[in-house]
Amino acid sequence: MNPEQRLMPPVPNIGLAKSLEAMSESEPLRSFAAAANPLLAKATMCSTCIIGFWASVKLMEQFGDTLKPLVLAVMLAGCLEKAVELCEFCLNRLGSLLWCALQCRCSVQPCYRIFRKFQRPVSNPTTPGGLDHYTTLEALQREEETCIPEDAFAPWTDESAGAYFLARLISIAAVLTLVGLFLLQVSASLIASVNALDIHVYKKGYQEIEAKVLQGFDSASPKVKDNLSRQLESLQQHLSSIAVTELNAVLAGTTSFFVQIVMFMLYAFMWLLSPVRSGEHIFQIVRTYFMYKAFCNALFAVCVWCLLTFIRCDLVIVISILCFFLGFIPEVGAFISLAVPLPLLVLDSRQSIEMRATNALTAVVGMLAIKFVVSNGIESFVMARSPVLAGQVDEHSKSQETHPVLILFAVVLSGNIWGVTGMLISVPMLSLARFVLNLETTKEAVRAVQIISPRRLPQNYISEMATSARNSKTFSRESSNV
Numbered sequence: 001m002n003p004e005q006r007l008m009p010p011v012p013n014i015g016l017a018k019s020l021e022a023m024s025e026s027e028p029l030r031s032f033a034a035a036a037n038p039l040l041a042k043a044t045m046c047s048t049c050i051i052g053f054w055a056s057v058k059l060m061e062q063f064g065d066t067l068k069p070l071v072l073a074v075m076l077a078g079c080l081e082k083a084v085e086l087c088e089f090c091l092n093r094l095g096s097l098l099w100c101a102l103q104c105r106c107s108v109q110p111c112y113r114i115f116r117k118f119q120r121p122v123s124n125p126t127t128p129g130g131l132d133h134y135t136t137l138e139a140l141q142r143e144e145e146t147c148i149p150e151d152a153f154a155p156w157t158d159e160s161a162g163a164y165f166l167a168r169l170i171s172i173a174a175v176l177t178l179v180g181l182f183l184l185q186v187s188a189s190l191i192a193s194v195n196a197l198d199i200h201v202y203k204k205g206y207q208e209i210e211a212k213v214l215q216g217f218d219s220a221s222p223k224v225k226d227n228l229s230r231q232l233e234s235l236q237q238h239l240s241s242i243a244v245t246e247l248n249a250v251l252a253g254t255t256s257f258f259v260q261i262v263m264f265m266l267y268a269f270m271w272l273l274s275p276v277r278s279g280e281h282i283f284q285i286v287r288t289y290f291m292y293k294a295f296c297n298a299l300f301a302v303c304v305w306c307l308l309t310f311i312r313c314d315l316v317i318v319i320s321i322l323c324f325f326l327g328f329i330p331e332v333g334a335f336i337s338l339a340v341p342l343p344l345l346v347l348d349s350r351q352s353i354e355m356r357a358t359n360a361l362t363a364v365v366g367m368l369a370i371k372f373v374v375s376n377g378i379e380s381f382v383m384a385r386s387p388v389l390a391g392q393v394d395e396h397s398k399s400q401e402t403h404p405v406l407i408l409f410a411v412v413l414s415g416n417i418w419g420v421t422g423m424l425i426s427v428p429m430l431s432l433a434r435f436v437l438n439l440e441t442t443k444e445a446v447r448a449v450q451i452i453s454p455r456r457l458p459q460n461y462i463s464e465m466a467t468s469a470r471n472s473k474t475f476s477r478e479s480s481n482v
Helices: 003-007 014-024 027-062 064-104 110-118 137-147 165-195 199-215 222-252 254-273 281-310 316-326 333-338 342-346 353-384 404-418 420-452 459-471 475-481
Strands: none
Touching (some): 064 254, 064 281, 064 420, 165 254, 165 316, 281 316, 281 353, 281 420, 316 333, 333 353, 342 353, 404 420
C-alpha cells in the first residue's frame, strides 16, 4: 500500500452498513417498539381521564346550584318523553280524523254507505242507463280509500314528534297536569295521615321509657340519678331545637329553592317542547333505569306495608311511600328507610316495653330481609339483564354487569358532591360513562379491523368482527401487532 492510499479516507461499504443496520433491529427491539406505542397511548388516555374527572368534580362543586336543575330536568324529560309522544300521537290521529270528517263527511254517513253498498245491486253494463243510476263496488271502494288521509294511519317515527306545535304543547300540558295532580293527591294523603296521628301517645311512651331507664338506676346514688334525669331532659330539648333549627334553615333557603324549582320546570318544559330523539342513548338509559327502579321500589314498598301492618304500626302508608322514594338512592336509601318506623314502634305507649322491643326487632330484621331479596336479588337480576344499563353499544356487543362496589363508590362520591341529587343520578351517570367507554373501545376495534382488511367490507360485518375482537382476551395483543 503506497503512502497516498494510506492518507485517503476509507470508502464506506453501503451493503455492509445496511446489513449491520438490519442486524441491529433485532426481535426484542421490534417487540419493544410494538409494545411501547399502545402503552404510551393507554398512559395518555389514563392521564386525560384523571384530569377530566378532577375538572368535572370541581365544576360540579362550583356550579352545583346552576347544574342541578338542568340535570334533573334532563332526567324528567327522559322519563316523560314517551308519555308525551303517546299523547301527541293520539292527538295527531284524532285531528286527522276530525279534519277528514269536516272535509268529506265520511264519518257522518257510515250506515248509508253500508246500506248503499250491500242493498243496491250492481248495474249491468249492458243495461241502458245502468251506469248513470247505480254506483259500482269499485267506485265505492275507491271513494272510501281516498276519503281518509294517508297520515291518519301512518306509522309513528321519531321524526313525527313535534311536527305539530299545538299538539305537542297540549300533550306536554296534559302530561304535566296529570303528574302534578298525582303528586298533590299523594301529598294530601300524607298530610291527612300525619294529622290523624295522636302525638300524645308517643309523648307518653317517651316518658315511660325515661322512667324505665331511671328505674334501672335505683341502686345508684341520688347524684347520678339527678344527672341522668337532666341528661334525658336536655336530650329531649336538643331534639326539639334541632327540629326548629332545620325548619329555620329550610325557610331561609326558600328563595334559592324556589329559584331552582322555577329553573327546573323551565328546563323540563323546553326539553319536552323541543323534543329530542327518543332513540338517543342518554334518554334511553334514564328511562330504562327509572322504569326498573320504580318497579323494584314499588315491590319493596308493598312488602314493607305488609310487614308494618302485621305488627300494627301507625302511618303505614306514609312509611311505605317514603320507602318507595328513598329506594331511588342506590344501596343507601334502603338502609335509611330502616330507621323510619323505629321511633313509632319504640315510643308507642299502647304496647308494653317488651312488645315494643319485639316489634322494633321484627321490623328491622324483616326490612333487612326484604331489602336483600328485592335489592340484591330481584333488582340485580333485572338490572343485569338490561344491556342498556350495562352500556351496550349495539345489539352485537356484550357488556358485563356493573360491580356493586363501583355502584356504591359512585353513590358515595356523588352524595359528597351534590347530596341527595347526586345519589339519585349516580347510577344513570355511571351507565352513561360505561356506554362512552364501550363506544370508544368499539371504534378502536373497528379501526383495527379496517386496517387488517383494507378492502371494502359491509358495515355490519365490520361491526361483528370488531365486537368479537373487543370481547376477546387477545384483542390488545392483536391491536399492538397491527
